[in-house]
Amino acid sequence: MQTYDLSTGSLRELNATLHAQNETTNQTAWEIMNPRGAHAIACGLDSPIEVTVRGSTGYYSAGMNQQATVNIKGSAGPGVAENMMSGKVVIDGDASQYAGATGHGGLLVIKGNASSRCGISMKGINIVVHGSIGHMSAFMAQSGNLVVCGDAGEALGDSCYEARLFVRGTVKSLGADCEEKEMRPEHLEILRTLLAEGECNARPEEFKRYGSARTLYNFNIDNAY
């Protein structure tokens, strides 16, 4: 286990060191001490390493992650795992706004709650939230799966495209062009897999599925507000 202490080292040195790891590195396990809410911790990683952050992080932790596993043993600030391409990011605490924004791939697990705009503009990422999510989540979500074991706030899935939204609890309101969809066997299978990968004990049968009604896919003046 390699340890880096941000109370004595710099963010630049930390990220440069993590970026220097490649596919063949034998330094595959990293521990970051004293993050103290610093921004952009472990962003831009691109190797199969596992990074554990001992504490809470600021904005954009694990941003644009590729291949790596990043564990945050605290809460995460806005934009955690934004534009993630692959790999896995697990947050033990809560996540602030825009968690997993525009993510193209990989798995984001939030064991607490996520704030507003969780999964905004997601493009293939899978997100599993053990708790609840805030308003305007999955806004313009293009593809991927958002699994919420708690409740969803206002305007879920507003203007979404082909992303699948699974919510176990209540949905305060659905956004424009978002509707409840039939839960078919293949969706239950997707859910079962994601819940297992996301270390969540919820049963797939307890969820409802939401997605695009596809009425906004082509411009129509009658859809304008």
Added chain:
Amino acid sequence: MSNDDRGIPRTTPRQSATFTQDVNSEIRRAAATGIYDIRGGGAKRKLPTFDDLLFLGASISRYPLEGYREKCDTNVTIGGLHASNPIHLDIPITIAGMSFGALSGPAKEALGRGASAAGTSTTTGDGGMTPEERGHSSKLVYQYLPSRYGMNPDDLRKADAIEIVVGQGAKPGGGGMLLGQKISDRVANMRNLPKGIDQRSACRHPDWTGPDDLEIKILELREITGWRVPIYVKIAGARPYYDTTLAVKAGADAIVLDGMQGGTAATQDVFIEHVGQPTLAIIRPAVKALQDLGMHRKVQLILSGGIRSGADVAKAMALGADAVAIGTAALIALGDNDPKWEAEYNKLGTTAGAYDDWHEGQDPAGITTQDPELMKRFDPIEGGRRLRNYLKVMTLEAQTIARACGKNHLHNLEPEDLVALTMEAAAMAQVPLAGTDWWPGKSGSF
């Protein structure tokens, strides 16, 4: 005019200055369709422009440089403030961001070929980076847009600079729309959306709001790219003093400032014509913001929006810009709106020079389309040659003016080299009305 039945002379039929033929035709179009007009390009209305400024040239107090023998440099370095690898350009005329999707792959290739031959940079657009433009652009600026279509860290690291797009001169506060006609399999795949649907681009970024967030976003992009490449911030000409100030505070290496004559691939006509400010009006407030911060010439200012000639380049630089960017002019150089396609423009109900339905994908010149048959009409090698020639001419023109003003570098042009022909231009450019030593608001402040 003839007399009427009673022998009274008829008056001349009088067209309204308010309800012009253009206005009436738009009312009829709106009444027939119930949909606002969407088009490409920038503002077409008459605006104060660089044409309203003149250079004074040399005199007894300023002596000129000899036109063909004495040196007049044109190079510019962008992004040296924070980036370890700033961009070095041979000429201060760059190619503005235009997306693959809005433009065909060969058109993007031609932009890369022409710009590289002229020693300058091209810019991606909404839709991501294509191999055509990366491969043919010696210096490529990668736009970071609200939609994040095609955004990925591998391409980010291939870029020579990153341009965070906050606004666009044609539509400050507006997002984008790529209509389904142009969503080919390739475009759909790059944007991760179904083929054939109308693709919206959001008007604001999904994961930051405000200047404090922007500062952290810039930090993240620098960390991901190892602080190697410059980070530009592109803003529309809405509030240039404050937006420039905030962008510099957030850590931008360069500001791209886009006036309302700047083009777009598709936006509502009412937006293009009625939101934003003319390019002439936005440059001095931005320069003042940089000067007030002690950052003029340290954070570079790239001006765009209706730049057409070497005279425009020289005037922009005299007013304080470090470089300019061209979009519409570059498309025209490639062959867009060329009269040789007049018969086809007529079939589309328009004429060469007025064609602006770029979003419909039926461009007779094969540039703003994804139609394979139309694309065949465009030769990227010839297009690149034409763009290189055009950039060369613009540079020679700007040098000609600079030498006449006694300057051995385009950057040495200054506001004192200029006068204005109209009160409006004098006020906006803050140079004297020709024949006077005064401009409106001279003793005031912004």
